Amino acid sequence: MCNTEEHNIETANAEDSEERRESRAQFQELFEQFGRNNPQFNPELIELFQNMLSPLLQSQWHPEDREKGCSQEFIDSLPRVPRNKVPLTDTCSICFERFGNDNYPLLAQLPHCGHIFDLQCISMWLSNQVTCPMCRDVVNGHKVQDLDTSKAELEEDWGMYG
């Protein structure tokens, strides 16, 4: 899991010779052709192999894998929690502030595990990650149920945010 090489990769890459670049391209082609999208191969083996690549190469080869984090749409659709529905002594586990310290806290609840955070805190985390900070539940991995945000917004306090 820990790659000591990662610290040297950028410099090494800059000094690449033409030859190395070429063989790397060939290697990538073979990898795409025989490995990644080939159902005959054991997916675990392929994943293992992929993990052996340096992080820089991984992101160059598979830019789609780099797009981690939840979509803005998903974050926007998180159900809001009204102030009177949470114990005011509870704290947001990201900023450590008590929910009750704010007269008009903007709170969001994660769909499956139900953990509650300040909307601002959890939005920042989920823009790069997909797991709940408390339980590591993959938050966007569950089938999205129809989240009725229109109803939540009608609840008290919500007139404040126009």
Add this chain to the structure above:
Amino acid sequence: MASLPKRIIKETERLITDPVPGITAEPHDDNLRYFEVTVEGPVGSPYENGIFQLELYLPDDYPMEAPKVRFLTKIYHPNIDRLGRICLDVLKTNWSPALQIRTVLLSIQALLASPNPNDPLANDVAEDWIKDEEAAKQTAKKWSKLYATPKQ
């Protein structure tokens, strides 16, 4: 540099008023994101009686990003390399903003109690560890005595 979030102030205060047994962490006078840390070697481990110095730095994005932690004291451990870098999931891929300085340091202390030679950072140490665990532990013990014994 980003201003110091309230969370860091709270964590720092609690580290001082309610310290974790066997662990100290004090912020540097002129950089409150830089902590001088000591961790006592866990009882029953080859690091017992050793006091290990570490540095801990909270990056600007903390707590969205994990603290950067490094051993300053030389240590013989399969998951810690000779530069003091630590192979620990919560410092890398398994970081969560619900973790904090104290929990990270507890995880590091736990790593001393249970080395994991199958996920090595210091390959030569891990090899020794797998080949002859008893001998490796003896070396770890020797190194602890040599480098991690507090000067009187």
